[in-house]
Amino acid sequence: MQLFRSANTITYYLETNALYNLANQLELIRPRGIKAYTSFFTVLELLAGIVDTNSYIKRKSILNKLHKSKIDIHWKTPTKVLYDSFGLPYDDSIDIRIVEDMYMRVLESDSYDEFIRAAEKGGDSGKIQSYDKTLSNFGVETSKLFIDSFSKNNSKDRKKEYRKAMFEDKLLHAQAQVNSEILVREHIIDMTGFSPANEYEQYIKVAMAYDRSLKVYFYAEAFHRLLSTVKGEPYGKNDIADHFHLLYISGSTAIVSDDGLLTSLAEGSRIYVCKTAAEFRKMINEA
Numbered sequence: 424m425q426l427f428r429s430a431n432t433i434t435y436y437l438e439t440n441a442l443y444n445l446a447n448q449l450e451l452i453r454p455r456g457i458k459a460y461t462s463f464f465t466v467l468e469l470l471a472g473i474v475d476t477n478s479y480i481k482r483k484s485i486l487n488k489l490h491k492s493k494i495d496i497h498w499k500t501p502t503k504v505l506y507d508s509f510g511l512p513y514d515d516s517i518d519i520r521i522v523e524d525m526y527m528r529v530l531e532s533d534s535y536d537e538f539i540r541a542a543e544k545g546g547d548s549g550k551i552q553s554y555d556k557t558l559s560n561f562g563v564e565t566s567k568l569f570i571d572s573f574s575k576n577n578s579k580d581r582k583k584e585y586r587k588a589m590f591e592d593k594l595l596h597a598q599a600q601v602n603s604e605i606l607v608r609e610h611i612i613d614m615t616g617f618s619p620a621n622e623y624e625q626y627i628k629v630a631m632a633y634d635r636s637l638k639v640y641f642y643a644e645a646f647h648r649l650l651s652t653v654k655g656e657p658y659g660k661n662d663i664a665d666h667f668h669l670l671y672i673s674g675s676t677a678i679v680s681d682d683g684l685l686t687s688l689a690e691g692s693r694i695y696v697c698k699t700a701a702e703f704r705k706m707i708n709e710a
Contacts, residue, residue: 433696434676435459435703437494438668439468441679444700446485448707449492455710459679460495462671463522468664470525479535486529498523501667510632511614595649599692602645607633639695640669646692647684659684669695679703 437445437459452459466489469482489496498519499507506513524545532538607630612618617626644666651658665684672678677696678685689697698706 432675433458435698436668436672436676436678437461437465438665438678438680438682438685439465440682440685441700441703442469442485442489444681445679445704445707446488448704449488449494451707453493455707457707457710460497461489462497462668463500463519464664464667464671466496466526467522470522470529473529473535473538476535479529479538483529483532483538486526490526490530497671501670504670505610505637506614508634508636509611509614509629510634511629595646596693599642599646599649602649603638603641606641606645636673637670639672639674640666642694643669643688643692646694647688650691 435458438461442449442461442465466486469486473479473482500515500518503513503515525542528538528541528545532541608619611626611629611633615625615629616622617629619626647658647662647666650656662684665682665688668678668680668685672695674695677698678689679698679700679702680686681700686697686699689695
């Protein structure tokens, strides 16, 4: 069930798409008393897209306006956010330093060539590009595996019955809730190597430490994975990146985005609120 709150009680998370569309309004947000922030991952995406002079000019302008706006940046990697929610140690200081350094190199450079020379000297440019590419490919391939498994392990009639249960009998949200708990278990196993079957006490200790702060992320991921699998529609190459933005929001946060997936997931899952850039711009102007 989606929650509705007074606008002045909501904190707004600006993802990459929103920073593009609201660049000229960013410096108005704090003076007008609107609570908003963005993240390490947004800055990373902006940096990863700098591939030529035109993209450098556009993205430097956005990053410069973000810097001047003094909007808070949540400086944690997605992996660090995940580990923190389970009370597990994870050092992301090297990744943070790389992105912060690249961020400042963009702001301090006067041309794309100058930026590239500085980035290559620091040895950081390739790391950011590689991270972005790996993430994009991972989402597509993983979703195909789930689709193939669903197709191979179910008869035509069984798949038809399952789709009816999900959509006509409206069991989609109930199944997504179950699957979100399975995702939590999978992440614990991936992070720790503790299996409920073999290391039960260690596994339960981590599970009990989970602070539930990633409810939005796990439910939306489970909901999207379920839709993708049942409909036979693989993820787009940027879908996992869109999911990662949901790591930075909670039930008391609305995301600001014109991204098609984030908008449709908000409407379909009803687990978070998504405002368009136009709606947020109107809010700024009326504040």
